[in-house]
Amino acid sequence: MTYRAGWIHFTNVAPILDSLVLPPQVSAITGVPTQMNAALLSGQVDIANISAVEFIRNADTLEALPDFSVAVLGPVYSVNLFHTRPLQELRRIALTAQSAMSVALLEVLLRGRGLSPALERAEGEAEDLLNSGYDGVLRIGDSALREWYRVVGPLTPERTMTMLPDSGRGITVTDLAEEWFRLTGHPFTFAVWAYRKDRPPPAALIQAMRVARRDGIGHLAEVAQRHAARLGLPERVVQHYLWNFRYHLEAPDRLGLEEFAAKAVPGHAPLRFGERPAR
């Protein structure tokens, strides 16, 4: 019987997925986070790299691979709130329907500051939405990375990624993972590779994913070059963006995940992970 995978194939997982050779009898589909979350929860696929909040919400039926994550310590560059007034004055924020995780994180961060602006789903470019009645726009993934760079770039030899300002063109960019770090001192884990407890992945798939990740991280400059061309961004931006991710769900990433779970989904079932690979 075929084992079905669902991949959120944003650039941030290119170092794992680009060189992945699926074992025989494993098939894969791709989509944005909310599509892959739904595909896993409905049983359309058996494993997917899903929004960590959906893993937490469904902890009674799901388990996650113990050594795969999309996490960061500090800024992520691609989960951004673009806004035209100070955070405490925001009245109307446009959310993206692609994302479950960033919406849950935004809610936690707003609640922590005692803020309650209206949150509405609306698609489109951040700048267009900011010109049409919204004072905040939440965007994720490749388009958020591109819009961030359009607002705060360009990079010069004197201005590296971490030195870029947080505003430009009258727009401030609040990086939600950096806000999380300021609040907790922990990494933020955006995605885990989850599967239904009764449908664990074949060992050959996990092995192939580990080989692909090693290969991707070992050839990060080439991965960055390929995707920079596709995204229309400088190679240096994409390379920094990619090396900044934590792909191994290490102890700090789990700590961040557990802390987020306690804040966002109080009373959730215990989070379950498959066995750790031998060291």
Ligand SMILES: C=C(O[C@@H]1C=C(C(=O)O)C=C[C@H]1O)C(=O)O
């Ligand atoms: C950091 C990101 O991570 C992704 C964001 C997700 C979400 O917001 O639901 C889900 C999976 C992650 O891979 C991003 O795409 O910008």
